[in-house]
Amino acid sequence: MCGIVGAIAERNSVPVLLEGLRRLEYRGYDSAGIALLNADQQLSRVRSLGKIKNLEDKINTLMSPQGATPFAGHIGIAHTRWATHGAPAEHNAHPHICNNQVAVVHNGIIENYQALKAQQLQQGYVFTSQTDTEVIAHCVFEQLKHTTDLLSAVQNAIAHFKGAYAIAVICANNPHQMVVARKGSPLVIGVGIGEHFIASDVSALLPVTQNFLFLEEGDTALITRETVHIYNAQGHLVERDIKQSALSSAVVELGEHRHFMHKEIYEQPQAVLDTLEGRIGASNVFINAFGHQAEALFKTVQSVQIIACGTSYHAGLVAKYWTEDIIGLPCYVEVASEYRYRNPVVQNNTLFVTISQSGETADTLAALQQIKAIKVIKANTQAKQINITTLSICNSAESSLTRESDLTFLTHAGPEVGVASTKAFTTQLVALALLVVSLGKAQNTLTPEREKAIVNGLKKLPGLLTNALKHEEAIKEIAYQFANKNSAIFLGRGTMYPIAMEGALKLKEISYIHAEAYPAGELKHGPLALIDDQVPVIAIAPNDELIEKLKSNLQEVQARGGQLIVFEDEESKVNQTNQPGLVILKTTNNVGRITAPITFNIALQLLAYHVALIKGTDVDRPRNLAKSVTVE
CATH class of the missing domain: 3.60.20.10 (Aminohydrolase, N-terminal nucleophile (Ntn) domain)
Incomplete structure (x- = not known):
C-alpha cells in the first residue's frame, strides 16, 4: 500500500x-x-x-545553512x-x-x-x-x-x-x-x-x-x-x-474536476467503450478476448469460483446471479482473505476467476497461488492432471496477478487514483458480462438471440451511464439529507443486492457514515428494528420481476416512519403520490438484466461523493485506507 x-x-x-x-x-x-x-x-x-x-x-x-551542502x-x-x-x-x-x-x-x-x-x-x-x-x-x-x-x-x-x-x-x-x-x-x-x-x-x-x-x-x-x-x-x-x-x-491529472473520484465517475462511459473495444462484434462476443486458448478451456468448465476483495468481491457477487441465471452454470464467490486461510474443496473442471483493480491485491494473489499449488499436489497424488483454469480480470497489464494466471482479461479502465473504486468496478462488471456470454457460447447454453440481446445492451451502456450522470444535481440535493446522519441502510433484491453492498461501501469509505446493505426481503428478519427517522434507507428499484416484492418491502419502511430514498427505473412506479419522508429519483430506463446493476451504481457513487463533500472529508484519500492493498 x-x-x-x-x-x-x-x-x-x-x-x-x-x-x-x-x-x-x-x-x-x-x-x-x-x-x-x-x-x-x-x-x-x-x-x-x-x-x-x-x-x-x-x-x-x-x-542547510548558506554555504553548506543543499538537500x-x-x-x-x-x-x-x-x-x-x-x-x-x-x-x-x-x-x-x-x-x-x-x-x-x-x-x-x-x-x-x-x-x-x-x-x-x-x-x-x-x-x-x-x-x-x-x-x-x-x-x-x-x-x-x-x-x-x-x-x-x-x-x-x-x-x-x-x-x-x-x-x-x-x-x-x-x-x-x-x-x-x-x-x-x-x-x-x-x-x-x-x-x-x-x-x-x-x-x-x-x-x-x-x-x-x-x-x-x-x-x-x-x-x-x-x-x-x-x-x-x-x-x-x-x-x-x-x-x-x-x-x-x-x-492522471485532475483537469476540470475537483477530485479524482469525480473525474473517474465521469470517465465511466469511455472506460466501458474502451473495455468493449475489440471484444464484441455486431451481435456477438469474441471468446478469444480472454486468450487464444479460452474457447477450448471454457468448454470444459463445470463450475466457476470467483475470488476477490472489497469492491471486486461485489462485482463477483453480481456475476454469480448472471452466471447461474443466464447460462445455468454453478458459481461460487468468496472473499480472498477468507478463502486463502481455509482448506477449500477444489472441484475438477473449475474456472478459478480472480478479480483485482491493481493485480497486486495480496490476499487475492495469495489465493491464486494457493489454488495453483493445490492443482500441482492433486496432479502428483492422483497421478493425473486436475483441470483447473485460472483467469484474472484486472486493470493492470503488468501486474503479478496477470503473470500468474492462465488467462487474462484487461479492463482498460485507465489509471484510477481515487481510493474509492468507481470505473474499475464498472469495467469489472462489463468484463464479467462478457465472460458469462463467452462461457455460454463455448458450452452451447446461450442462444445466438440471447447473445445478440446482451451485446446490444452492452452497446447501449455508455449512453445509459451518460444519462445517469445527468442526475447529479438532483442527487446533490438528496445528499444534504445525510448532513447530520451517522448511519444508513441500503436495500436491493437480486443483482441489486450486491450493488446495494457497493453503495454502502462507498458511503462508508469516503463519508465515514456507518452503512449496511441488506436484501430487501430480509427486513423482517432483524434490520427493521433499526428503522426510524434518523436512519436513511436507500433502495434500488429496477423494473424487473422482483419490483412488486420490493414495493412491499419499502412499504414496511414507510409504515415505521423511515426516511426512504428510492432510485428507480422510470417504469418501476414505486409511488405516484408525494409522501413525507419519501424521495424518489427516476434514475434510468430501458435497462436489462446486465445493464441495470451497472447503471444504477452511478447514482450511488454520486450520492457517496456529494455526502462526503458535505461532511468535509478527504474524498480521494479517505482516512486509514489505501488504494492498493498489497499487504495483509
Whole structure:
C-alpha cells in the first residue's frame, strides 16, 4: 500500500522523487520521506507527517545553512507511507537509516521482524522506530560487515526475511549503486537515457520514462546510471524484456474536476467503450478476448469460483446471479482473505476467476497461488492432471496477478487514483458480462438471440451511464439529507443486492457514515428494528420481476416512519403520490438484466461523493485506507 520511488541519474533526483511521490500519494499518505546521497556522498534525509506537500515545504524550509551542502543528490529513494507497524509519526516514516550508512524504503510486511529485532538488539543495534522496516536496514548493514558488495549484502539479508516486500537500498560506501528486491509486492524499473528509476507503480515514473522492466517474484537488481543487472530467486543473472507503457502522464491529472473520484465517475462511459473495444462484434462476443486458448478451456468448465476483495468481491457477487441465471452454470464467490486461510474443496473442471483493480491485491494473489499449488499436489497424488483454469480480470497489464494466471482479461479502465473504486468496478462488471456470454457460447447454453440481446445492451451502456450522470444535481440535493446522519441502510433484491453492498461501501469509505446493505426481503428478519427517522434507507428499484416484492418491502419502511430514498427505473412506479419522508429519483430506463446493476451504481457513487463533500472529508484519500492493498 505504501509508495516507493527511486532515482539514480545525472540530474538532481529530488524533483523526480517528489513528483513520483505525488503520483503515488493515493497508495498511502500518513507520512513521507526522501533519503539521498549528497555531493559529499553522505546520506541526507527529510521526513514529514501528512501529505507530500508537507514534505516539499519542509525540504524548502529546512535547507542547510548558506554555504553548506543543499538537500540535493543524483541518487535517492523516497516513500509515502500507510502505517502497518507503528503509528503515523515522523520517526516511523521511511526511509530508515542504519549508522548513517544504509538507507532503505520498503513496501510490505516483514512477518518475522520481532525475532530479527530481538537478535539485532543483542548485536547492539539501536532502533529509532516501531516499524518492521528498520530491521531491513540493520540486516543489510550487518551483511556489509562481511562483504563490500551491496548486491550480495542485500541478497544475503533478504534470505532472513519472511513475508512480503519490495525494497530499495542505497549505501554511502557504494555511492553509484542502488539495489532493489521484490517478493509479494510490486516493483518496476524505469529505463531512461543515462539514468534509471524505480517505483511501486508505473504511474509514478510516467513524467520521466515510458520504458519499464518488471521485476518478477524473488528478483533482485543492481542498478547504476548506465546498467541494470537482474537476478532471479536462485541468484542467476536473467534478462527481463523492456516494455513500453501505453499510459501517459496526462491521464492522471485532475483537469476540470475537483477530485479524482469525480473525474473517474465521469470517465465511466469511455472506460466501458474502451473495455468493449475489440471484444464484441455486431451481435456477438469474441471468446478469444480472454486468450487464444479460452474457447477450448471454457468448454470444459463445470463450475466457476470467483475470488476477490472489497469492491471486486461485489462485482463477483453480481456475476454469480448472471452466471447461474443466464447460462445455468454453478458459481461460487468468496472473499480472498477468507478463502486463502481455509482448506477449500477444489472441484475438477473449475474456472478459478480472480478479480483485482491493481493485480497486486495480496490476499487475492495469495489465493491464486494457493489454488495453483493445490492443482500441482492433486496432479502428483492422483497421478493425473486436475483441470483447473485460472483467469484474472484486472486493470493492470503488468501486474503479478496477470503473470500468474492462465488467462487474462484487461479492463482498460485507465489509471484510477481515487481510493474509492468507481470505473474499475464498472469495467469489472462489463468484463464479467462478457465472460458469462463467452462461457455460454463455448458450452452451447446461450442462444445466438440471447447473445445478440446482451451485446446490444452492452452497446447501449455508455449512453445509459451518460444519462445517469445527468442526475447529479438532483442527487446533490438528496445528499444534504445525510448532513447530520451517522448511519444508513441500503436495500436491493437480486443483482441489486450486491450493488446495494457497493453503495454502502462507498458511503462508508469516503463519508465515514456507518452503512449496511441488506436484501430487501430480509427486513423482517432483524434490520427493521433499526428503522426510524434518523436512519436513511436507500433502495434500488429496477423494473424487473422482483419490483412488486420490493414495493412491499419499502412499504414496511414507510409504515415505521423511515426516511426512504428510492432510485428507480422510470417504469418501476414505486409511488405516484408525494409522501413525507419519501424521495424518489427516476434514475434510468430501458435497462436489462446486465445493464441495470451497472447503471444504477452511478447514482450511488454520486450520492457517496456529494455526502462526503458535505461532511468535509478527504474524498480521494479517505482516512486509514489505501488504494492498493498489497499487504495483509
